[in-house]
Amino acid sequence: MRDTINIDGRNIPFEDGQTIIEAATAAGVYIPHLCHKPGYSPHGSCKLCTVNVNGRNCSACTFPAASGQTVLNNRRDLTEDRQRLTQMLFVEGNHFCPSCEKSGNCQLQAVAYALHMLDNHFPHFYPQREIDASHPEILLERNRCIFCNLCVRASQEKDGKNVFAISGRGINKHLIVNSASGYLKDSDIEIDDQAVHVCPTGAILIKRTGYQIPIGQRIYDHQTISEAALQQECADGE
Amino acid sequence: MKEFIRAAAQQAGHQPVRLLQILRTVQSHYRHIPAEAIDLLAGQLQMPRTQIIADIEFYSFFHLTPQGQYDILFSDSITDRMLDKQNLIDRLSGRLKVSIGQVREDGLVSLNNTSCTGLCEQGPAALVNGYPLTRLDTARLDEIADLIERQQPLSTWPEHLFAVEDNIKKPGLLLNDPIPAGAGLERLYVKGLQVSLDEIDRSGLRGRGGAGFKTAMKWRLCAEEPGEQRFVVCNADEGEPGTFKDRVLLNRYADQVFEGMTICAAIIGAEQGFLYLRVEYLFLHDKLQHILQQRRDAGLLGGNILGRGLRFDIEIRLGAGAYICGEESALIESLEGKPGIPRNRPPYPVTHGYLNQPTVVNNVETFLAAAAIMVNGDAWFCATGSEKSAGSKIISISGDCQAPGIYEYPFGTPIRQILLDCRADEVLGVQVGGPSGVFISAQELDRKLAFEDLATGGSFIIFNTSRNLFQIVQNFMHFFAHESCGFCTPCRVGTSLLKNQLDKIVDGHGSAGDVAELEALCRLVKNYSHCGLGQTAANPILSTLERYPDLYHNQLKTISYEPGFDLDAALDVARRMAHRDDSAAHLTQVEE
Numbered sequence: 001m002r003d004t005i006n007i008d009g010r011n012i013p014f015e016d017g018q019t020i021i022e023a024a025t026a027a028g029v030y031i032p033h034l035c036h037k038p039g040y041s042p043h044g045s046c047k048l049c050t051v052n053v054n055g056r057n058c059s060a061c062t063f064p065a066a067s068g069q070t071v072l073n074n075r076r077d078l079t080e081d082r083q084r085l086t087q088m089l090f091v092e093g094n095h096f097c098p099s100c101e102k103s104g105n106c107q108l109q110a111v112a113y114a115l116h117m118l119d120n121h122f123p124h125f126y127p128q129r130e131i132d133a134s135h136p137e138i139l140l141e142r143n144r145c146i147f148c149n150l151c152v153r154a155s156q157e158k159d160g161k162n163v164f165a166i167s168g169r170g171i172n173k174h175l176i177v178n179s180a181s182g183y184l185k186d187s188d189i190e191i192d193d194q195a196v197h198v199c200p201t202g203a204i205l206i207k208r209t210g211y212q213i214p215i216g217q218r219i220y221d222h223q224t225i226s227e228a229a230l231q232q233e234c235a236d237g238e
Numbered sequence: 239m240k241e242f243i244r245a246a247a248q249q250a251g252h253q254p255v256r257l258l259q260i261l262r263t264v265q266s267h268y269r270h271i272p273a274e275a276i277d278l279l280a281g282q283l284q285m286p287r288t289q290i291i292a293d294i295e296f297y298s299f300f301h302l303t304p305q306g307q308y309d310i311l312f313s314d315s316i317t318d319r320m321l322d323k324q325n326l327i328d329r330l331s332g333r334l335k336v337s338i339g340q341v342r343e344d345g346l347v348s349l350n351n352t353s354c355t356g357l358c359e360q361g362p363a364a365l366v367n368g369y370p371l372t373r374l375d376t377a378r379l380d381e382i383a384d385l386i387e388r389q390q391p392l393s394t395w396p397e398h399l400f401a402v403e404d405n406i407k408k409p410g411l412l413l414n415d416p417i418p419a420g421a422g423l424e425r426l427y428v429k430g431l432q433v434s435l436d437e438i439d440r441s442g443l444r445g446r447g448g449a450g451f452k453t454a455m456k457w458r459l460c461a462e463e464p465g466e467q468r469f470v471v472c473n474a475d476e477g478e479p480g481t482f483k484d485r486v487l488l489n490r491y492a493d494q495v496f497e498g499m500t501i502c503a504a505i506i507g508a509e510q511g512f513l514y515l516r517v518e519y520l521f522l523h524d525k526l527q528h529i530l531q532q533r534r535d536a537g538l539l540g541g542n543i544l545g546r547g548l549r550f551d552i553e554i555r556l557g558a559g560a561y562i563c564g565e566e567s568a569l570i571e572s573l574e575g576k577p578g579i580p581r582n583r584p585p586y587p588v589t590h591g592y593l594n595q596p597t598v599v600n601n602v603e604t605f606l607a608a609a610a611i612m613v614n615g616d617a618w619f620c621a622t623g624s625e626k627s628a629g630s631k632i633i634s635i636s637g638d639c640q641a642p643g644i645y646e647y648p649f650g651t652p653i654r655q656i657l658l659d660c661r662a663d664e665v666l667g668v669q670v671g672g673p674s675g676v677f678i679s680a681q682e683l684d685r686k687l688a689f690e691d692l693a694t695g696g697s698f699i700i701f702n703t704s705r706n707l708f709q710i711v712q713n714f715m716h717f718f719a720h721e722s723c724g725f726c727t728p729c730r731v732g733t734s735l736l737k738n739q740l741d742k743i744v745d746g747h748g749s750a751g752d753v754a755e756l757e758a759l760c761r762l763v764k765n766y767s768h769c770g771l772g773q774t775a776a777n778p779i780l781s782t783l784e785r786y787p788d789l790y791h792n793q794l795k796t797i798s799y800e801p802g803f804d805l806d807a808a809l810d811v812a813r814r815m816a817h818r819d820d821s822a823a824h825l826t827q828v829e830e
Contacts, residue, residue, distance in 0.1 A: 122735055123735075169723055170730060
């Protein structure tokens, strides 16, 4: 018999070296997440995938699966807290879904729907963040950045470059670009780089493509993020 | 500049792990890190410039824009504030005509706040170009302002301005009886490595940083872990506000601390050690280097220690202003030249530490105690203290008492006894363990200093009944929001939300529900944060809310709702643009 962990009463097999979220995804169990993406080194910063493992809160995307773990995931209290964490991501930036090109394809928005988020709850920070429209093909809209680090990892791990980094401390964190001017146009980013396509929100966009797919025909217009994620990530995992 | 950067990089052996040291050299020469220097360094060290910028923007002591020729940073700990720091900084700001947080137009002077500088018992304190100024008062500030206006070089400033005292008020088990240099290592080889480790185990020694992990277990786990190299790291990033005992230990007992590190190195099989020294203790740097050289000369460090073939040396690495680097995995990241962002665990540093090799990280006081145990034996050590907390604890006492300073007590000592010894009257409460610890009220003075009751890394701040509890809690919450590394959502956003929510209540804008909201937010930050900083950041609110709920509720307005959005303040930009400030240009948002 293979080793298993128990998630919400269900025994789920895992392989040595798998994290809890990897085992869960392979078994068709959705754990909400934003900074995690199969095939990328785990980061563990958004904390949406927090699950309770034998009484202790752990990030499912970094915590190794091990026999004897009793994991609580789909629970009301966890869902409520994940909703609060998502609301934090909304208020620290400037997110205006109705006018955002990414609406309907945005994981932040979709996760918020999945967690039944109906308002922002917390006072807004209204930070002043710089937009970088210098590149002919790519737009960097920092107001929508949630510091998931996926573009940083994509550039390093997939593209073999170092286009992005997260700089600053605390609430003053910001995304920076590796070029002498600090602008995207002077970096070595290219349109086919993974880093351009990996952003879960509308912070990195390809210009002149924003409305090619009409609202109403986008990913999360037809599926919840849990359905879409399991479909996509199970395929990625194989 | 090219030549200067080339030399700085060369001096650091072109090692990216020494980036912080290089940046410090550049910062002190150019008073900031110029863009050109960043590009040159990126070339010299073969690393992306973004990594260098990320360091500069992470650490408080690095800057992208020039600071003043005289850069003054006031320690903004609660103890400094209790000693009238706020009026003093305002006075200096007025005398030098420079606003707080600004550089004067002529570039001569810059003035700002910084987190606790570890001089709490001789504050108010400040740093000028990194060197401490103690016991500030109006006379001293006027003298300093004068020296600056006359552009006197720091080296010619009168020595009394820089005097740092040890203030050891009550030595105990360890402080009374320092070991002679080399005595611990001699005993180690007489007894043998395994027996020695067993002895440290039997002594019951637990980590003195506050968390209390068993020292021998940490050393054993590290020794048993396969690895190409092993490392010993001494955590001297004493950043918890109100803690200054490591400052004194390194000023007076450094030999014994280094000996403890060397004993650990022999046991675990490490050849390289690091002292990670917070940059606020820059003034100790040269003295510590000198002691290391003396130990090399005496055969207590280097290629053949005591003629036993043991190879071990210690390098001092300075921090650059980040409280989070006291967290051991953040410290290791910082040692590697990166921003101090705590790692995901597992794996733990004991298996994957510095350069992903097995690493022991211990507090200064832990190494000091380990060396003494080697000489005096385990029975000597555990004869003192309580059952679960063997030995003594060295604490830093500051705040409202007549004799602040360093005190050493057997574990198990009641708080009441400590307050008697340092002559504290009319006590409102004590912050034990610093802002991340707990606030205890005057009703709890029979509680004990011990891992099983009140654990502390060394901070012990006393408040008398004249103090305003909210000012204390606000100072602590602003500290955490400033020091959050920003890696995880609950701490990055949550500590700032907590700060704002508390300020709203204290400023009299809180209404029904705002305390409940504050409490819910505390729970969220505590339960979901990535590391100890976030997990303890809400403690100042939680521990005072638990003890003084009425204080919080009485602060609330009687109306049922007060918007978080300040309509009138939001109109400020419009008023400035329209050049008007008449009553019609103001709005109140709630009918009083």
